[in-house]
Amino acid sequence: MRTATEIGYNTKVEGDVIVTRVDAALNWCRKNSLWPMPMGLACCAIELMAAGASRYDISRFGAEVMRFSPRQADVMIVSGTVTYKMATAVKRIYDQMAEPKYVIAMGACASTGGMYRSYAVLQGVDHVLPVDVYVAGCPPRPEALLDALIKLQNKLAREPVLSTLKKVAA
Amino acid sequence: MAMTPQKLAELLQSRFGDLVSAPTEFRGEVTVRIADAERMPEVGAYAKKLGCDFLLDITSVDNYGEDPRWTIVYELYGLDHRCHLRLKVDVSEEKSELPTVSTVWRTANWHEREIYDLMGLRFRGHPDLRRIIMWDGYPHHPLRKDFPLGGKPTDVPEVAFTKAAPLEGGPFVTAPGGKDSVEREPRAKEFGG
Numbered sequence: 001m002r003t004a005t006e007i008g009y010n011t012k013v014e015g016d017v018i019v020t021r022v023d024a025a026l027n028w029c030r031k032n033s034l035w036p037m038p039m040g041l042a043c044c045a046i047e048l049m050a051a052g053a054s055r056y057d058i059s060r061f062g063a064e065v066m067r068f069s070p071r072q073a074d075v076m077i078v079s080g081t082v083t084y085k086m087a088t089a090v091k092r093i094y095d096q097m098a099e100p101k102y103v104i105a106m107g108a109c110a111s112t113g114g115m116y117r118s119y120a121v122l123q124g125v126d127h128v129l130p131v132d133v134y135v136a137g138c139p140p141r142p143e144a145l146l147d148a149l150i151k152l153q154n155k156l157a158r159e160p161v162l163s164t165l166k167k168v169a170a
Numbered sequence: 171m172a173m174t175p176q177k178l179a180e181l182l183q184s185r186f187g188d189l190v191s192a193p194t195e196f197r198g199e200v201t202v203r204i205a206d207a208e209r210m211p212e213v214g215a216y217a218k219k220l221g222c223d224f225l226l227d228i229t230s231v232d233n234y235g236e237d238p239r240w241t242i243v244y245e246l247y248g249l250d251h252r253c254h255l256r257l258k259v260d261v262s263e264e265k266s267e268l269p270t271v272s273t274v275w276r277t278a279n280w281h282e283r284e285i286y287d288l289m290g291l292r293f294r295g296h297p298d299l300r301r302i303i304m305w306d307g308y309p310h311h312p313l314r315k316d317f318p319l320g321g322k323p324t325d326v327p328e329v330a331f332t333k334a335a336p337l338e339g340g341p342f343v344t345a346p347g348g349k350d351s352v353e354r355e356p357r358a359k360e361f362g363g
Contacts, residue, residue, distance in 0.1 A: 084332045085305055117335040119312045119321025120304070127333075 023160055030074070030100070031153040033062040037073030037097065039090060041080025044107035047139040048079045056142035061149055070096040075152065077145075078129070081109035082122040091128045102156070104148050105131045108138045173251035175200035178220060185216055201256040207242070207268040210259055214244070214274040222246040222255060225275035230285045234315035239263035240291055244271070261291065270296040288313035305330045 018025075036058075038048055051058045058064055067073040070093045082090060094103070105125050108114035111134040113123035125131060132155060135148040179193035179202045190213070191203040204213055226245040233239055238260040246255045261268050270293040272278040282293045283302040290311035293299055300306060307326035310317055320335035342356035 084330045088328070088330055113335065117337055117341075118319055119310075119317070119332060119335070121335070123333070123335050 024157075027157045027159055031156040034074045034102070034149070034152070034156075035065045035067050035072065036063050036104075037068065037070050037076045037093075038066050039076050039078045039080075039093070041078070041082060041086065042109065044079035044110070044139040047142055047145065048077060048106065051142035051145045056146060058142075058146065058149070061146070061153070063149060070094070071098060073097060074100070075102040075104060076129075077104045077106050078110040078125045078131075079106040079139075081114065081116060082125045082128075083120050084122050085120070087122045087125075087128050090125065094129050100159075102132045102152055103129050104133045104135065104145075104152060106135045106145055106148070107140055108136065111136065114138060173221065173248070173253050175253045175255050178217075178222070178248075178251075178253055178255050181220055182213065182217065186213060189213070199254060199256060201258060204257055204259045207259045207261050210244075210257075211269050211271050211274055213257065214271045217246055217255065217257075218274055221248040221251045222253075223275075224249055225271070225277050225281075226254075228271075228278055228281035228285065230289045230291060232289060232313070232315045237262060240266065240289065242268065242285070242291070266290060267292045267294055269294045272296060287311070290314065308332075 038045065040048055050056060052064060052066060063075075070076070074097075076094055076097065078090065094101070103125070105111045109116065109121070110125045111131075113121050115138070117123070122128070133148045133152050135144055137144050140148075175198075176193060176195070179190075179200050182202060183190045183192070186209075189205050189209060191205070193200045193202050195201075204210060224247040226247050227243075228245075229243050231241040231243065233241060240261040240263070242259045242261065244257040244259075246257065247253070259268065268291065270278065270282055272282060272293075273295070279297065280302060282296055283299060285291050286293060286296075286299055287301040287303050288311055301308065304312065305326060307329060309324055310322060312321070318334070318337075319341050320337045321332050323331075323333050325331045339358040341359050343359040344354050344356045346354065348354040
């Protein structure tokens, strides 16, 4: 079920009061305060750090609070090559995050295994996690990651209040 | 009188005789073949006494289809005399075992674990011979030439699983030395070819 209610108000008519639906207000709060859990595994983590630094400010989107504890984070940004050895750890950390949780697969390695079609690299983190946004690039520029964040925010804005539990693509 | 790699090799030869081959040289790098892998710690201890106190690397080569199948290469270096020396040993496939040199150089511990993990060669006398890159319980030795690049499906519950990566026709390898980029374009290389 998608909702399309935006928060909007006309200052001349309504003054300081916003009248909206609960889910629109909740989603606005959620999307503008997405705290990432940086699963920084390889080179994409450097671009993630660059996105968090001052030039490509991720703080503009409310996401500068990089919580390394899954209990305190909303979105896991898997940045880097996920090896088979690390895959179970990534899944375990994802399981520890509290609902509602989202995943951004950043870079070629996290999306599809990247240039590593080998015995040791998981061919895409979507084998173990449900991914919401994929970012192409090796590594993607910080602006590409911010674009992915904006897409995730738009996806969030359309969620109904009682979100359904996610299932892993088997 | 300064030490050169050639002199190092000659000193080894004078001590061990037929066990140590005549040195071969390529672009300033001296290589010496050791005839018997069982005496490798002895040769290593003597090389260390000659000043080669730094074991840079131990690596292994899979001569798939040839006998002996394995060649183990030791890269030695001396911090004082600053000379490199390479020792090569052959091990046959039926044996697939040789004594450890971790008693001579402590760094050999992890190098030999890596060779055990990826090639399957056992080191006798190693204090802690277990997998270092792949996980315990992984059944294969990935860097052998008969192991496919994409891997094989395995499952160690609670630890890790693997699936065969889709290679779409094989690793794409360039043909270096082609006169233009059309010739050098990476094409599917047949495994075993």
